[in-house]
Each structure stands twice: as C-alpha cells, then as structure tokens.
Amino acid sequence: MGAEHLTPAWAKPIEHPFYNTRRSRQHLRQAKPPTRREVVVIGAGLSGSAVAHSLALRGWQVTVIEQGTGVGAGASGLPVGLAAPHVSPDDSVLSRITRAGVRATLQRAQTLLTADTDWAPTGVLEHRVEGKRSLPAGPSWPDSAHEWSTPASAELIAAAGLPPGSPALWHGLAGWIRPRQLVSAQLQTPGIRVMWGQTAARVQIGPGHTEDGETTWQVLDPQGQELARASLVVLASAYDTHPLLQALCADGEKPPVPLNPLRGQISAGEMQALSASQRAQLPPFPVNGHGSFISGVPTLTGQAGWFIGSTFERQCVKAPVREEDNAANQQRLSTLLPHLGASLQDQFAPGQVQGWAGLRCTLPDRLPAVGPINPQRWPGLWMVSGMGARGISLAVMAGELCAAWLENEPLPLAPSLARHLMAERFSLQTAPAGSKRSL
Structure with a gap:
C-alpha cells in the first residue's frame, strides 16, 4: 500500500495542456x-522556504529574513504532518486545490528528501468520523478525486484497527513529511541567503526608485534600521504577517488581508515505551479524519515515536504546551481509533506524554493568500500566508504559483483555481463600486 499506487498522479508533470502561458498572468497584468x-522573503518556514526555493531555482537572488535562530522556530517545527487531499461530495475548490498542492509537495519531497527518514508516500486512511467528507458521485477522470481517493477496503480498515464496516477512505496518493527537513532542504538552494535572528518589524516604500523606475521596498528592524531592500518583498511569516500589514494602513483602516491566528498542539510518545501488544495495534499507515495519528517517525527526542493531534484554538496568539491539550488529544485518539485509544491510555500520563504547540493562521474562506496584495497601492509587495492546518499540503504549490506568475510560466494548477488563491481578492472585495477588476 505504498509507492506503487503513486506514479499515476503525483509523479506526473504539473504542467497540463490547458495551462497556457498567455492566460497564466492575465489577471495579474498590473502586477x-x-x-x-x-x-526579500520575510519568514523561513514552510511558505517562505518554498517561495525562496522556487525563485532561486529560476535564477533569482533571494534574501530570507527570519526572527528565529534556526530552522523550525515556528509552526514548521511540527515534528511530522501529512500531505493528503481534502475530499468533498461536490469536489469543491478546496478539494481540487489540495490535490494540486499534495502533488507538488510529494514531487518536492521526492527530489530533496530521504525516503522513509524525512518522508514516506505511505498513503493515508481517512476514518470518516460521523460520516463526513464523502467522495463525489459520478465517474472518474484523469486527476479527479477518484484517482486520488477510494473507499477503503475491508483489509485496510482491519489494518487500521477499526471495526468492520467503519466508513473510511483510502488516499493512496498521500504520505507523511517532517516539515523541518523540507524547510532545511529548500533553504539550502544556491542563491538563497538567510538572515537568522532578525526581526522584520516594518516594510515601507523606500525613497526614490530603481534605475528601471521601479518602487523599492525597505525592510526595517524594531530600531528602524534597514535589514534589506528590493523591488519585490514577499511576506511569508504566518500570523506575524498581520502586524506588517497593519503598519501599512492608515489609522482605523483594517489590514488588506484578514489573517486570523490558529494555535495547535500535538501529543507524542516514544515507541520504546510501548508494550509489544500496544505496538502490535499501531496502524501500518497514518490515519486521519478527526485529527491524525502517525507512528514510526522520530519524536522531539530523536527516538521513533507516535503522534496524535492537533488541537484547534482560534484567536490565540501564544503557543505554549498545555497539559489539558494532551488530554484533548487523548480523547481525539479515542474517537479516531477507539481500540488504540483505549490501549494507549497509560501513555498519556503527565510527564510521560510529550507535547508540541505552534501558531498557524487562517483566512475566512479557508484558502491561503498568494501573490500581490494590492498592486495599485503597493506595487511589488506580495504574500504567501493563511495555510491554516494545510501548510504541508499547500506551501510548495503556493511557492511555485508565485514563481509561475513572475516568470510567466504554466501554472501548477488550473488558472480558474489559481484565481481563488490571489491575495488581492480581499482588496477587490472591499474596493469602491466601479473600481473592481474581475478575478
């Protein structure tokens, strides 16, 4: 149930005949x-490193500014996560976008990472808790939801330790990834310079213009000293992007992109602490559907372990590890995999279970914001943010989308879907009547 399922979809080229270059930037003519x-890219997490890598591969000189002192200081420090498609009965925009994103992520992982150590295309079983997230009705077609996901067989359901007849889907084109390893590999691309331990407190239009008449952006530290300057700045620091946007606005004006903080905590334990009978009950592949469970991947201590999570706490701007969230994850495991949850109860004792928490950010429509924010008002200011809990699945594709727009290349997803990701969409929604451009 591994790599032999994967070649038809995620390993194929991301360019398609109908993604023609003439159309790829028609809605970005003013950008x-x-x-x-x-x-200059602000943020060295999943999004920032993906943008930096995609542009450096195309010959750009990239300066990345990161307030952390090393890789994985923020949400990208998550020990392990899943790249898996979203499914919906109507094959929604989000479902189609995640398939494009997962394909790009798995291709990137295959190129840069070590299989079975940094990532593995294991497939993922989705336990349809309360019957949610069913596949669309109708026939299959190339790259459709049915090519990526199928009803789980009785054998797969049994392997997961679920009762016979449990509602479940099998995502054969999915797997686990260690985000820190992906970020590190992307930042090692020639042409990228990372400024660690530097806080970008403000971005502003600098005095004068370049020799080509372009706007120059300055990135300033908390003392007002210039860290870097360029005609193109990409904000990719998750919720830390919010104060940068707010500082650009007049008093009383709302930021142009409505980012919201989302705190999440996972719980983990070491395989060596499990009894033989407990280890025998671990699924041989990740399971999601009410949180996710992954085992056999190194924990925070470097030992092979298991993981369950994550919690979701909105409007929280701090990310401490909380004991009550470990208890919430224990309940989550009991819902996702009831037999395993009962078996691992002793592993959630205080002081034994490990916790990791991070801060992500979301947008009201559940889709990330990619590309120019408002090219008329702030030419050369772009962003890649708002991934929510899908940073592993979407960040690589978002970086490729930025590069494709800038280089006038074929897009990594259909133009009709790319329009739903444009950061500019929020500015257009609030523009005065008669001034809106069509998406």
Missing part, C-alpha cells in the same frame, strides 16, 4: 514583475 531578479 508587473521587477526587472532585477532580487527578492
């Missing part, structure tokens, strides 16, 4: 790319 191929 002219800079003449000098230099860019």
